[in-house]
Amino acid sequence: xxxxxxxxxxxxxxxxxxxxxxxxxxxxxxxxxxxxxxxxxxxxxxxxxxxxxxxxxxxxxxxxxxxxxxxxxxxxxxxxxxxxxxxxxxxxxxxxxxxxxxxxxxxxxxxxxxxxxxxxxxxxxxxxxxxxxxxxxxxxxxxxxxxxxxxxxxxxxxx
Numbered sequence: 001x002x003x004x005x006x007x008x009x010x011x012x013x014x015x016x017x018x019x020x021x022x023x024x025x026x027x028x029x030x031x032x033x034x035x036x037x038x039x040x041x042x043x044x045x046x047x048x049x050x051x052x053x054x055x056x057x058x059x060x061x062x063x064x065x066x067x068x069x070x071x072x073x074x075x076x077x078x079x080x081x082x083x084x085x086x087x088x089x090x091x092x093x094x095x096x097x098x099x100x101x102x103x104x105x106x107x108x109x110x111x112x113x114x115x116x117x118x119x120x121x122x123x124x125x126x127x128x129x130x131x132x133x134x135x136x137x138x139x140x141x142x143x144x145x146x147x148x149x150x151x152x153x154x155x156x157x158x159x
Contacts, residue, residue: 003055003058003059008049008054009049011045012045012046012048012049012054013046015042015045015046016042016043016045016046018042019038019039019041019042019043019045020039020042022038022042023035023036023037023038023039023041023042026038106157
């Protein structure tokens with residue numbers, strides 16, 4: 001059915017007339033603000049017809065309906081949707097794999113630092129194969145509140 005096959009002027013005028021009656025009832029029961037709001041809504045169908053916005057709205061809705069029906073009934077479109085979903089899945093999986101590789105690299109560098117020699121020149125490993133903690137010189141009391149946090153971040157390798 002096309003836009004021109006429907007008698008839009010009588011339909012919009014009837015909708016506006018019914019809306020005006022309902023807005024009068026809203027004015028009587030709920031006050032001036034409700035009546036004015038209902039009148040504003042009641043005038044929209046006739047205004048849409050007179051300005052040509054109704055025909056534009058018809059064309060937009062008609063295009064959307066034909067797009068959706070073409071989407072639902074077309075195997076080629078569904079193939080495209082499946083490929084788009086597969087692409088999104090591959091992006092997610094590659095991001096997860098990249099994160100694991102970065103974490104593995106961080107652990108590898110942390111392991112190398114643990115077996116590095118201490119400041120005295122001897123390795124940090126004890127005879128039993130266990131590593132001993134590296135002794136650090138005592139620091140003076142911090143001057144500000146954030147020095148403790150900075151120290152913890154430096155120990156974790158975050159600068």
